[in-house]
Amino acid sequence: MVKAGEIAKGAPLQTAGNGADHDGGEQSETAARLEAAWEAIRAGLRRDIGVRLFDQWLRQLSLGSFCAPTGTLDLTAPSEFAANFVASNYGARLTLAWRAQNAGVAEVRVVRRAGAARTLALVPSPATTTAEAPAEAVPVAVPAAQPDGFRPRHDFTSFVADESNRLAFSAAQGLAAPTQPMFNPLFIHGGTGQGKTHLLHAIAGAFAQHSPGKSILYMSAERFMMEFVNAIRANDTMAFKARLRAARLLLIDDIQFIAGKGPTQEEFLHTINDLIDSGARIAIAADRAPQAIESVDKRILSRLAGGLVADIQPAGLELRLAILRARRAASGSSAVGDEVIELLARSIRSNIRELEGAFNKLIAYSQLMGRAVTIEMAQTVLADSLRANARRITIDEIQRACAAHYRIDTSEMRSARRARAVARPRQVAMYLAKKLTPRSLPEIGRIFGGRDHSTVIHAVRTIEALRKENADIDQDIRTLQSQLEG
Numbered sequence: 001m002v003k004a005g006e007i008a009k010g011a012p013l014q015t016a017g018n019g020a021d022h023d024g025g026e027q028s029e030t031a032a033r034l035e036a037a038w039e040a041i042r043a044g045l046r047r048d049i050g051v052r053l054f055d056q057w058l059r060q061l062s063l064g065s066f067c068a069p070t071g072t073l074d075l076t077a078p079s080e081f082a083a084n085f086v087a088s089n090y091g092a093r094l095t096l097a098w099r100a101q102n103a104g105v106a107e108v109r110v111v112r113r114a115g116a117a118r119t120l121a122l123v124p125s126p127a128t129t130t131a132e133a134p135a136e137a138v139p140v141a142v143p144a145a146q147p148d149g150f151r152p153r154h155d156f157t158s159f160v161a162d163e164s165n166r167l168a169f170s171a172a173q174g175l176a177a178p179t180q181p182m183f184n185p186l187f188i189h190g191g192t193g194q195g196k197t198h199l200l201h202a203i204a205g206a207f208a209q210h211s212p213g214k215s216i217l218y219m220s221a222e223r224f225m226m227e228f229v230n231a232i233r234a235n236d237t238m239a240f241k242a243r244l245r246a247a248r249l250l251l252i253d254d255i256q257f258i259a260g261k262g263p264t265q266e267e268f269l270h271t272i273n274d275l276i277d278s279g280a281r282i283a284i285a286a287d288r289a290p291q292a293i294e295s296v297d298k299r300i301l302s303r304l305a306g307g308l309v310a311d312i313q314p315a316g317l318e319l320r321l322a323i324l325r326a327r328r329a330a331s332g333s334s335a336v337g338d339e340v341i342e343l344l345a346r347s348i349r350s351n352i353r354e355l356e357g358a359f360n361k362l363i364a365y366s367q368l369m370g371r372a373v374t375i376e377m378a379q380t381v382l383a384d385s386l387r388a389n390a391r392r393i394t395i396d397e398i399q400r401a402c403a404a405h406y407r408i409d410t411s412e413m414r415s416a417r418r419a420r421a422v423a424r425p426r427q428v429a430m431y432l433a434k435k436l437t438p439r440s441l442p443e444i445g446r447i448f449g450g451r452d453h454s455t456v457i458h459a460v461r462t463i464e465a466l467r468k469e470n471a472d473i474d475q476d477i478r479t480l481q482s483q484l485e486g
Contacts, residue, residue, distance in 0.1 A: 083111055165312045201218075255293070
């Protein structure tokens, strides 16, 4: 047996005789080769994925048992959750890295560490693997239903909440708390890219913090269906059911895709019932409320609605601004000014995922090209996104919005009256028409009661000047623009 100290911290290996097929010299040579390769791999991973992610997930790995005949190496992690996460997110990268080192490693497994002991066992043959490995080092199989793994950056602290998503946010925190949740299951619904999946990953991460030994299973409804069908074909439905029912936290994304599949719905219903009865926690995400999912089994609807149904509304301008400011702070990039942040928040309204993607694209372009992030650069780099999100605001909409804001009749926008109570709202509307529409000055003048283009120019200049010296006018413009832009 070759014992390793804190390999992750560079402690030296100590060797001892072990196994009939390997003498002490061969063991020491193999151990030294593996440890040298591991140090090189760790250095490469730290460089490739960054210090923060490396320290959070990979620094904690240690060398475990090694089976020379099969070339299978175990890397040990401190918990089942950590083993699952690393295997799912970095398993392929680790295997390729070890193969590239030509250290005799063909396959890599990530397993739960046995207590505090960290040992490297050189196993002479597959038959003796169990005997030579630490008794508690149970291999952690990567669930096929967890293809993407949990995303550590999607936690509760990085989720920006306001009135549009606060119920879902608070309910997710409650489901993940150490104490028994008030509502179970939790059903979160909302449009694409509004934060549903973020909350599912946040629930998983928070639950794992206080219950590291408990099984967490995350899958999409599509994956649930595929695995169930494969289990039926392989005549192995019992193993599939056992794995699901062993979960203490079950997270299902995009549940709307399970609708219309009879046997799959039946199994899903039984799974939900068994898990709830056993005290397990369940979180479901969908793009619509449970009652609006077509062709779904009524019993499933009743069971899901029996907990808490929380919706996430589309993010308003203030939330989009807050999310971008939070992303800027998290990225440490002060190069993105407030004017660019406001451009993105006002222009990209479809969903949060696209908004964050646009921000990341600007940061990447700035770093790769060595250019500052300016309004002009953002408009060029994000031209397609800005064009796709552009909404045609009409002058008629502007006139109605301004008339409602200042409490005058819409017809006054086109009248000849010059009283200040009418003229000022009309000038504000002309200013917004020039700023928010592609219409020319003569066109704007004609729509405002057949006025000359010079009248429009005067109105625009007047409002521009007033915005600098009159806080009330400036706030009026901001309010109206925010309202018109969505």
